[in-house]
Amino acid sequence: MRTRLPRPAAITLGSLLVLNTAWATEVQVAVAANFTAPMQAIARDFQNDTGHKLIAAYGATGQFYAQIRNGAPFEVFLAADDSTPAKLEQEKAIVPGSRFTYAIGTLALWSAKPGYVDSQGQVLQDNAYQHLAIANPKTAPYGLAAVQVLDKLKLTEATRPKLVEGQNITQAFQFVSTGNAELGFVALSQIYKDGKVESGSAWVVPSSLHAPIRQDAVVLEKGRDNPAAKALVEYLKGPKAAVIIKAYGYEI
Known part of the structure; x- marks a missing residue:
């Protein structure tokens, strides 16, 4: 039934x-x-x-x-x-x-070229690159953090003529990924997935070098x-x- x-x-x-x-x-x-x-x-x-x-x-x-x-x-x-x-x-x-x-968030110095950025960020001190991409520090907090890092490392004047400024962190990333800048400050989230950097080479910037x-x-x-x-x-x-x-x- x-x-x-x-x-x-x-x-x-x-x-x-x-x-x-x-x-x-x-x-x-x-x-x-x-x-x-x-x-x-x-x-x-x-x-x-x-x-x-x-x-x-x-x-x-x-x-x-x-x-x-x-x-x-x-x-x-x-x-x-x-x-x-x-x-x-x-x-x-x-x-x-x-x-x-x-x-x-975490800031990273990144290049699309494998081996170009060392694990300590010495490439910044060596100053052998032509272009360094950052986001606009006036509107993008990751750009502001990048400026703070350069100030802390006393590289502001040396890098000033080499800066390529994007409207936001996405554009800064694009400058580097397309080769228009050899390296740049990006958000770690743009290059990182499941515990590793997915492409190129990077230095994970210590949080002590910029405001949280x-x-x-x-x-x-x-x-x-x-x-x-x-x-x-x-x-x-x-x-x-x-x-x-x-x-x-x-x-x-």
Whole structure:
């Protein structure tokens, strides 16, 4: 004898499926350029696990700040520093209590040429290269960290005529990867995956040579009532995101 599912239970199951679909929504996110690769990986898992869709734009933190203050439709902001989100908090442009550090970044001196950069960064002191790429230190925190390193090593004047400045860390990376600069300061996450540098040669810059690159995230005012914005922030704090973030060379 075949057992039939009671009619009320069948209706309830269907209602739950409809309800789950109705709650799924999308979130507009501004993401610091250095976090592009891990964010793309996190976005895939986030959508699979929650049903929410993440629409991301990648760029320089300083440029995003200006866009946000001019009304850009971003709901969540993942900066490359902690000072910009703090400034937005002071300006009451974020949801109170939403600011947190999602990653601590690492700076690297990198060349697309294997063996070109030694493990101690002596290539900088040797000064035999023609071009050194950095991100704009006024808008990109990794560019600012690069300038601090050069200052600490007393190489500011020697390197000044050799600097090739990108609008953000992605462009600085592109200058090096295409050979337009022999070496450059990039985010370790751009060249690192699962415990190793994927190509070329690099010096992982000691954190003592620059201010900590604490990267904070916030829910912006435009995301106050968006459940996907809240879900993303919670997801970034979770274990699955942590595994991805660490795989790209960040600290938590």
